[in-house]
Amino acid sequence: MQPFKNALTELCLALQLLFTGCSRSQIFHLLAANLLAVAGGLLAGVAPLALKGMIDGATAQSVPADQAPAANQLLGFSLAYLLCLCGARLCTDLRPWMLSSAEQGLYAHLRQRFFRHVLALPLSAHLHARGDAKVQILQQAISAYQVILFNLAGSAVPILAEALTASAVLLTLGQPALNGIFATTAFAYLSLVLIWSSRIKVAAGFVSRANFHAHGLMSDSLSNCEPLKCFGAETWAQGKFNRATQELERAWSRLQGRRLSQALLTTAAFGLAIAASLLLASRALISGELSIGGFFLANLYMVQLIRLLEMMSSALRDSLQSLAFIRPIMEVFQQEREAESADQRRTQSEIKASDPRPRAGSMGTSQPIVKAPHIRFSDIHMAFDEQRLVLDGLNLDIPAGSSIGIVGESGGGKSSLVRVLLGLYIPQSGQVFFDDVPIHTLPLSTLRSMIAVVPQDVVLFDATIADNIAIGREGATIQDVKEAACLAGMHGLITSMPQAFETRVGERGQRLSGGERQRVAMARAILKSPQIFVFDEATSMLDANTERQILIEQRRVTAGRTSITIAHRLSVLQDLDLIAVMADGRIVEQGKHADLLAGGGIYAKMWWAQQTGAGQ
Incomplete structure (x- = not known):
């Protein structure tokens, strides 16, 4: 009888799931x-x-006829x-x-x-x-x-x-x-x-x-x-x-x-x-x-x-x-x-009173309405399992409105750092602070509205180019989309297509090249107008000339905002305010480009190895 009772209980739970909210x-x-x-x-x-x-x-x-x-x-x-x-x-x-x-x-x-x-x-x-x-x-x-x-x-x-x-x-x-x-x-x-x-x-x-x-x-x-x-x-x-x-x-x-x-x-x-x-x-x-x-x-x-x-x-x-x-x-x-997995949440009234999100209409060419926060990673430890420690006592200060580059060998924890910043992963110990406020006390929607990421491997929706860019900000007009495309250096490319901004990009954006997908992601991030930009190998698929143009626009767009750039090509990091070198899940060197070269450490070896390879 017990298996049958269990089955009936499960049947009731299944029906409850279906009828919830009917x-x-x-x-x-x-x-x-x-x-x-x-x-x-x-x-x-x-x-x-x-x-x-x-x-x-x-x-x-037989019934006589008169017996009706x-x-x-x-x-x-x-x-x-x-x-x-x-x-x-x-x-x-x-x-x-x-x-x-x-x-x-x-x-x-x-x-x-x-x-x-x-x-x-x-x-x-x-x-x-x-x-x-x-x-x-x-x-x-x-x-x-x-x-x-x-x-x-x-x-x-x-x-x-x-x-x-x-x-x-x-x-x-x-x-x-x-x-x-x-x-x-x-x-x-x-x-x-x-x-x-x-x-x-x-x-x-x-x-x-x-x-x-x-x-x-x-x-x-x-x-x-x-x-x-x-x-x-x-x-x-x-x-x-x-x-x-x-x-x-x-x-x-x-x-x-x-x-x-x-x-x-x-x-x-x-x-x-x-x-x-x-x-x-x-x-x-x-x-x-x-x-x-x-x-x-x-x-x-x-x-x-x-x-x-x-x-x-x-x-x-x-x-x-x-x-x-x-x-x-x-x-x-x-x-x-995901929203239930954080330790604390502020009340909705507190959120509205100090909501740091930019308002609609603030484009990349304007200064952010709310000042970019000072970001501090404090003793972050994170592991996917017991045998795989990806962040091991990470400490890093990113001043408000500064530009920082993150470099290091593959598997050093650079992408994990970004995911912790976005609240995609919760570390086993340590905290990330925005102006001394732990980010786990912020609603995830508020936290992520402050950050825009341009990833290396861009996956687009099977929709038009305009729709894919407009994801960056709800309620964006076509004029906002076009302005963001201009800043990403692809307005001319889009208008040269037969259907211009109404061109469909195919499943996962496969009708566009890797570099074109990266620029769509760039335009999407610009349209979002965040306080913090994260560029994760954002120009890795671009040719040298296009990359230089994008970097010039990138500096203009990120003026007054915090930008975090992850790159293997160290040449894109020379003019940044700070460069941090990651190895084995922690920061092992940091400083300006010239200071790191003079120090002769890991960064200097990586730099001269790339320069030697480029000259051959």
């Missing part, structure tokens, strides 16, 4: 659909009773039988229409909540799972909910109403043995569901995981089609996908095998129950305890009740099986949202 209109339509289901079940249950009256009337001795009451009685039973059949059919036809309007509203609300929740998850949750897998989780859950709602409102409710009606009528025949057969059969069917439901759920879980794996392989291969072609690795990708689909096929076979085993056992129970009911009803007919109509009614109801039991068992089995396909979305909703 509207009154949706509740009304669901109740109306269930009332139609009850009405249809009652009419279907009463119909055989009217049929019994017809049979008894038709098999009686007997003829009217036969006509009345016929009319009642017809009305019951038509009424049940009408309820069956109206129920899906009433149910679908509520269903689609519930699914739309679930999609919106899921998308909002996934966007609010911390970065680590996105890095450890593919985005297409979450889409698959949502689609699979909605398909499973469709099965459950169909079985509950479309099958279970009318079946229950019809079964109760038939059982009540069966009691009036005065054949308790028939009721005993039905009760025994019902117990056998429910026992089979109890025993096999957990096994079927486990098999369905294997199907769900195999389906995710196969879908993920296909999505990953199609999104990386170019490297597969360049390396001639299509056969390798096809082999991996073939093995995944074969595993999915085996998982489905196991599931269907367990369903078949349950079906064979229920068929055996069905045969035994029908044989027993036929034997008892025949003996009652021969002894005169049942009329011919009663004989037909007894056997008809027994077949109907067992059919209803089979339908109820199937509905329960399919609903419990569907839980395996809903469990992944429930696990996603159980993940802690």
Whole structure:
């Protein structure tokens, strides 16, 4: 019983997840659909009773023509039988229409909540799972909910109403043995569901995981089609996908095998129950305890009740099986949202009183409305796991409105520093301060509104160039977008395209070159007009001439604001106020370009190595 109780508890939790936040209109339509289901079940249950009256009337001795009451009685039973059949059919036809309007509203609300929740998850949750897998989780859950709602409102409710009606009528025949057969059969069917439901759920879980794996392989291969072609690795990708689909096929076979085993056992129970009911009803007919109509009614109801039991068992089995396909979305909703993971949050009134965000209309050419903060990293320790320490006692002061460069070997912790600054990662110890205010006390929306990042690997949305730039600031006009594009040095390039700013960039921006994507990201950051700019290898894909032009505009745009530039090409850092060298997760050198060269340390060696390489 315990596995079945657990399954019912999980089913209730799954339905609670679906119905959270549903509207009154949706509740009304669901109740109306269930009332139609009850009405249809009652009419279907009463119909055989009217049929019994017809049979008894038709098999009686001939009725003289002048005995109108007997003829009217036969006509009345016929009319009642017809009305019951038509009424049940009408309820069956109206129920899906009433149910679908509520269903689609519930699914739309679930999609919106899921998308909002996934966007609010911390970065680590996105890095450890593919985005297409979450889409698959949502689609699979909605398909499973469709099965459950169909079985509950479309099958279970009318079946229950019809079964109760038939059982009540069966009691009036005065054949308790028939009721005993039905009760025994019902117990056998429910026992089979109890025993096999957990096994079927486990098999369905294997199907769900195999389906995710196969879908993920296909999505990953199609999104990386170019490297597969360049390396001639299509056969390798096809082999991996073939093995995944074969595993999915085996998982489905196991599931269907367990369903078949349950079906064979229920068929055996069905045969035994029908044989027993036929034997008892025949003996009652021969002894005169049942009329011919009663004989037909007894056997008809027994077949109907067992059919209803089979339908109820199937509905329960399919609903419990569907839980395996809903469990992944429930696990996603159980993940802690990013906004809930910080230690403290200021109240909304405090935020409004000292909100440091720039207001709409402040472009990159103007001075920031609010002074850029003094940034201080204090003894930051952060590790992804016990074996991988990425920041080890990081200490760094960045004066307000200054420009600083961060250099170091790959894996030294430069990108992790930026992610801590943005609140994407929370260090195990240490704090980051903005003007002596710990950033973990700031709402994440406020913190990130102060910072704009231009990354090395820019991923754009499959939208127009204007849309991709406008992401930098909500409510930006096309004139704001064009001005930001000018400052990023790509206005002429965009206007030379056939559709100019309405040019679509393709999935992940693949219709643009790497350098063009970087300049779109630059324009997006300029449009945001933040207090802090972060340039993470922002010009690595640009040619030397374009890079010089962008650097000139970059200095003009960042005047009066704090800028953090991460670069491997040290030539872009010469004119910055401060250069910090990172190694093994901490700052090992810092100073101006000339001072670091004179010191002859790590920076000087990196500089002369690059100069020697450039001269060869």
